Amino acid sequence: MLTKIMYVTVYVTDQDRALGFYTEGLGLEKRVDFPGPDGRFLTVGVPDSPVQILLWSHAAAAGQPGDAGQRAAPGPLILESDDVRKDFELMRRRGVVFEQSEPEDYPFGVRAEAVDPDGNRVSLRQPRKP
Numbered sequence: 001m002l003t004k005i006m007y008v009t010v011y012v013t014d015q016d017r018a019l020g021f022y023t024e025g026l027g028l029e030k031r032v033d034f035p036g037p038d039g040r041f042l043t044v045g046v047p048d049s050p051v052q053i054l055l056w057s058h059a060a061a062a063g064q065p066g067d068a069g070q071r072a073a074p075g076p077l078i079l080e081s082d083d084v085r086k087d088f089e090l091m092r093r094r095g096v097v098f099e100q101s102e103p104e105d106y107p108f109g110v111r112a113e114a115v116d117p118d119g120n121r122v123s124l125r126q127p128r129k130p
Helices: 015-025 084-093
Strands: 002-012 029-036 039-045 052-057 077-081 104-106 109-115 121-127
Touching: 002 015, 015 029, 015 039, 015 052, 077 084, 084 109, 084 121
Parallel strands: 002 052, 077 121
Antiparallel strands: 002 077, 029 039, 039 052, 104 109, 109 121
């Protein structure tokens, strides 16, 4: 069962400049900042809110058609699940198209990438338990 919205992606051309704007200018707090296999994963959020804004480098996704370089950027919508594998099977039975045959394990947890009818990517994530 889906539990909440985790991230909303905002494409930026300079992550450091954007971080300054969102934290110093708007007063959001920095949440996550680490290099990943697809680029720097940098998030900010409203204090005490579970939703985070992913400040994703525009260069990684700019000018790519929907089916090219699918690993270059996360989906524009990232949904958290308490059991990605169960939701994956349920949604696949309902006709949802996924990019892989099974959810994938990552250092941060489990993920599966779906595609909507317009080619937009939707990520399902299950955070790793501490």
